[in-house]
Amino acid sequence: MAANDVLTRDQIDAELAALPDWRFRLGGLAAALKCPTSAAALELFAAVGALAQEANHHPDVDWRYDTLFVALTSHDAGSKVTARDAALAKAISAAAREAGAAAHPELLRSVEIAMDSADFTAVAPVWAAALGFKAGEPDELKDPSGRLPTMWFQQTQTPNANRFHFDIHVPASEAQGVLAAVEAAGATLDRSNAPEFVIATDVQGNRLCICTEEGRDA
Known part of the structure; x- marks a missing residue:
């Protein structure tokens, strides 16, 4: 085929x-x-x-x-x-x-590493060289062997003080349980983009996103 x-x-x-x-x-x-x-x-x-x-x-x-x-x-x-x-x-x-x-x-969880950047083209080559990654989509770097997490760059003129965050992908069927556990552990949740992703912030201001397949194209 x-x-x-x-x-x-x-x-x-x-x-x-x-x-x-x-x-x-x-x-x-x-x-x-x-x-x-x-x-x-x-x-x-x-x-x-x-x-x-x-x-x-x-x-x-x-x-x-x-x-x-x-x-x-x-x-x-x-x-x-x-x-x-x-x-x-x-x-x-x-x-x-x-x-x-x-x-x-x-058990299905995957992690992507995201970096806020006002100009990711200026920094992506450094990360590609260090990690041995190749360009995937215009704003991401991928491990050719598929073993390490994808790194992608969030283009923004106002980078967060914590420029790095994890995107943790879980099945939509499991997301509510994961979010409940994250909230019970002390995070505050921003559900304004749910169910595609929910932003969690820990007590020290570090962010992560719990992401699902909902709202995503094939």
Whole structure:
């Protein structure tokens, strides 16, 4: 299948309605699959690899003891979600059921590092050289290996005193629990941009954003 099979956000949501193990985040599909044992996780890892080879479409898989974190996106389509991703997600979920694995979407968290800057083009090359990152979108730097958090620059003529903040991406289905925990820990919450993101500020004035897939394009 060619790289013209990119799904719209409405199409992604329709696919996800039949994929309860999966969530849309950061331009891809993601699942956390917890197995009964570490050995079962390794067997599922091998099954995912076989499915990927058969489909000639390869996910990113992170094995952590009894849990596999699987991310699907189509690099040949500009790192967008395609019909191939949805088809492979269905196959992986079927393999997970056979392995006795259960989905744990509450484990799906990703971090991006944001920097306020009045002119990010003046500073981005320094960070790219230090981190070994490449330009992604015009205002972001990405790890070519996909291991480290994306760094993006928030263009503003009034940079915050704390120029850095974390964008912590969680599934929308889990966001309210995360926000309640953050607030209970002492943060104040600015919900004016919810549900896309909520700004949390700790007692020392440091900021972070709890972000979801809601309101985001495919």
